[in-house]
Amino acid sequence: AHGARLSRRRGRDTVEVAGRTVEVSHGSSVHAAASALFDEAKVQAAAAPAIAARQAAMRRELESLRARSGDEAATVGVRRARKRGWHERYRWFVTTDGLLAVGGRDSSSNMSLVRRRMEEGDTVFHADVAGSPFFVLKGGHGAPPASVSETAHATACFSRAWRNEAHGTGAYWVEPSQVGLAAPSGQFLPRGSFPIEGRRNPVAAPTLRLAVGVVEAGGSRAVTCGPPQAMRASAACLSIIEPGGLPQAATAKRIRSELVRLGASPEEVGIDEIARAMPAGRSRVAESVAGDARA
Template identity: 35%
Template sequence: MNITLFVDKSLEENAALHYDRAKKVAKKAEGARESLEQNRKKLAELERKRDKELGRQEEQRKAVSRKKEWYEKFRWLVSSEGFLVIGGRDATSNEVIIKKHAEANDLVFHTDMAGSPFFIVKAEGKSPGEATLREAADATCTFSRAWKLGLSNSPVFSVSPEQISKKAQAGEYLTKGAFMIYGKTAYIENAVNLAIGATEDGKIMAGPLNAVRKHCSSVIVISQGDGKPSDIAKTIRHRLKAGTIDEIIRALPSGGMKIKK
């Protein structure tokens, strides 16, 4: 290594000068190392975010590309006894499920509250047990105005499809989604009761806890609260890692809520 000495300076001055230069070079080298390390960390973080986004997009793609079942356009759940239960989302879907999907031997559920959804237990030639009846009643209550009003239960009754008619009494008019109920009604004990999970094939299922727990490996319990459904849906999506935000929002009742556990 060659060292330049200045003849107009003493040995001590030359040594001090080269020492200062060496410190500056070392400082620049340290700065370069720190900058390189920071850039490496930034690159690693960008790669982590990219991989996370690619994973999210892939999960979203799978959720969107999955073939939907006919009942997924309605509210739905599978009872703990294995019976399909479908419900209306609004007046139009109430009209559709009663006119097109209520069949002999099915059971239809409704509440005494205005604007209540209709829920149907699809019997498929079998006799649903008490667990299914209670779960259908709980779902009818949960997705009625009882949720938004903060009520813990609501008068829920069941009837057979043959007792439901679109024919109004003299002087009355039935709006879309409204029907006349004739004959005896059976009131069923119920409660606001909601959990949400993802089935093995990726469907988002919301309904009474026992039903969701039976068919979903990961279960989130939801109760009435002041959280926005859109915010709660994001948390649910993060925890379940299934479905889309829109699918989860569609599965939730109307009104404030919070995650219980």
């Protein structure tokens, strides 16, 4: 046949036509060789539609992946860096009277808050509970009762009372001049603790409830956590939580879904940021609502 080449390699006879090699029996006739070539052609022809279909399916899958990645990029976006206020390294919220309440996260931040940020004219809060943070109500001297109550409430909730579900835990407030910066002579105080002198002013905190919400901060939005009444006034949307329920990470995922449903942008409410704002221990979502600051 035109363009065909017969050869023998390693004791086997083959015919090569148009780049394809077909093995034929030694001594077979031309007709037998042609028949073998025809059979091979039928096999190749039968396989061609399946190969073409698979190629088409792969092209469709590739286009789908490209479209999906484009949609995700448009949805996720890139969160622009913003300048954070000094208080955002601590626990913080804004009271219904517009005062800034700032609390320690651990023993180190308790020390930093009291030593570096407590000033004359502030009010200092603490609770007689293991793991209680110090909270400082900035400009809190003579503050309205609502701000005092909300800051005491946060102090109790962010103590170990939350993890232990110890409802009815209260707190107290004192003036900055009553907070000693060193242990009395001959006494030892754990890291992050400070001696309190003089009269303590108790404030009841009958319930353990907090709210995680999206608030304005530094010309942008941030996630923070505080008493529900205060958060309703300052947040665009919020989830109210109570002790018990799911581990912190699982509850943070639920809160993120709720806040996005209420209008928060996905890039504003990262799961890690939500978990960082929450109290330690298990929590459950009681309800999720729009706040008074909703645009």
